[in-house]
Amino acid sequence: MGLRLGVVGACGRGGSFSAVCRALPGVEVTAVCDTNETDLPRAAQEHGAVAFTDLGAMLAASIVDAVVIATPMPCHASQAIQALEAGVHVLSEVPAAVSLDECRALTLAAGRSQALYAMAENYLYSPQNVAIRAMVRAGVFGQVYYAEGEYLHELKQLNEATPWRRRWQTGIDGNTYPTHSLGPIMQWMPGDRVESVSCAGSGRRHRDPRGATYENQASTVTLCRMRSGGLVKLRLDMLSDRPHAMTNYQLQGMDGAYESARSAGERDRIWLRSACADGEWRDLADLAPEHYPAGWLQAQEEARKAGHGGGDYYTLADFVEAIRDGRPAEIGIHEAMDMTIPGLVSQASIAQGSVWLSVPDSRSWIGEGVAMPQLRMRYPEWRHSSPPEPCVPPGYILRQIRPGEEEAYGALMECAGFGGVSPDAALDRVRRALPGAFFVVEHEPTGAMVATAFGSHAPTVSHPNGGALDWVAADPLHSGRGLGRAVTAAVTRLLVQRGYRDIYLLTDDWRLPAIACYLQLGWEPIIDGPQMRERWGAVQASLRAGR
Ligand SMILES: NC(=O)c1ccc[n+]([C@@H]2O[C@H](COP(=O)([O-])OP(=O)(O)OC[C@H]3O[C@@H](n4cnc5c(N)ncnc54)[C@H](O)[C@@H]3O)[C@@H](O)[C@H]2O)c1
Structure with missing residues (x-):
């Protein structure tokens, strides 16, 4: 029998994952869950799945081996814990949790459970990010000591359609959505982690349609001091008006540098001491092909048909393979925490006048049932x-x-x-x-x-x-x-x-x-x-x- 998957939040973001399942052999959506009773029957019918309005009832029915949790941010941790405690594997949308208490409870639950926990950080799988990660691993950048990540996504309209965003993404000062910018960078600094952060903002600039000023500052910048002594700069802006140009990444190592294209028509550029003349940027597309992992290349055609430039496909495929092979997920509990906790601490930092605050390491919560380092x-x-x-x-x-x-x-x-x-x-x-x-x-x-x-x-x-x-x-x-x-x-x-x-x-x-x-x-x-x-x-x- 294949893997029986339940999709929670099936009438929203979960629908993208249900669609990817059609391209993944051996995975069947057997259950869908959503509190939206109007759209739920359609989501169930699409997959011939059983419909539930409550996750507890879905887990009790014993018809799923794994769940994708694609509900609003404040539901992620509690629903993931509920599934892990039922012995059901979890792929959770980002970020993993909305408070440090939730992070700790989730880490401990993942440590106690026989089931696998993974976080669905899909920006890791964009072609450029995959190439840079492989090149870092091949050592061509030398030691990496600086990086920048930006997530700039104006969503004032979307806030009205999905009111939870008005509270959890644009209702709190600091970096409320760090994983798309920090996630790839964490893979470019292997073994490193954010040890402390300081966050500052550009002032409250925007109003919602009811005339209320947004509680959060339009742009925030979070500086992350890495354990290695390196530095990472994260910018988040979910309110400012500008033509769409959502992500930006930069990387600096001892032997190379990378700057992503900022918008359509621009090219990603790279300089490598080993492959470029002094003072010469080259197109990443010229140097990347030999570095793409074989498995990633083979799945390109199927992946491109799925959402987010193929990212959703690879995210789900890695989760399914990790369960089948009994190996850790690419983004397991500690990697999820490494990408989530700095954002939460940045919120405390900005609230205290941008003071530097240390970032807890989920691995230090061991002794309470969490796996030990090798x-x-x-x-x-x-x-x-x-x-x-x-x-x-x-x-x-x-x-x-x-x-x-x-x-x-x-x-x-x-x-x-x-x-x-x-x-x-x-x-x-x-x-x-x-x-x-x-x-x-x-x-x-x-x-x-x-x-x-x-x-x-x-x-x-x-x-x-x-x-x-x-x-x-x-x-x-x-x-x-x-x-x-x-x-x-x-x-x-x-x-x-x-x-x-x-x-x-x-x-x-x-x-x-x-x-x-x-x-x-x-x-x-x-x-x-x-x-x-x-x-x-x-x-x-x-x-x-x-x-
Ligand atoms: N990784 C990405 O690229 C990406 C893209 C979009 C959204 N997201 C994340 O996905 C999540 C969902 O975002 P969205 O835009 O689909 O939001 P949404 O509000 O459109 O959809 C969420 C769905 O969950 C349902 N829901 C709410 N509470 C529930 C509960 N307790 N049990 C079951 N269902 C419940 C809602 O009815 C809705 O259908 C968010 O955490 C968001 O951050 C990630």
């Missing part, structure tokens, strides 16, 4: 003069992955306990790997792929120029032959040869055989704080006890 290890620099030699026993060959082996790779990941990896996802990994760094071990008599690992350029805040050892896996039927050790050694050696000084990996507390292998090869735990000391202490005690 363990990290490094291959210490003092060992770089003699990196490990990879060696495989007779009957096995160590080599690079070949085109067309994506399915075999997916099958190996599955039998190694990581869940299946689709051929598209496998191809994305191959593209992410450094050249010559995607190792596999082949079992000669059968030709089967029985172990793998790859190395990638993987900068994060803690590892700004880091090279990572990724996805080490070995077939349990071939255990005890040192195959995981061989691929780990091969990638470690290659990262050293490529000149990476900061070589790291992420792992989980329970992967004891893998951790034992890393330790034997000379990798060391990264212990940065009391919590990590405690967790590594427990890991080492388990290793000593031979568990």
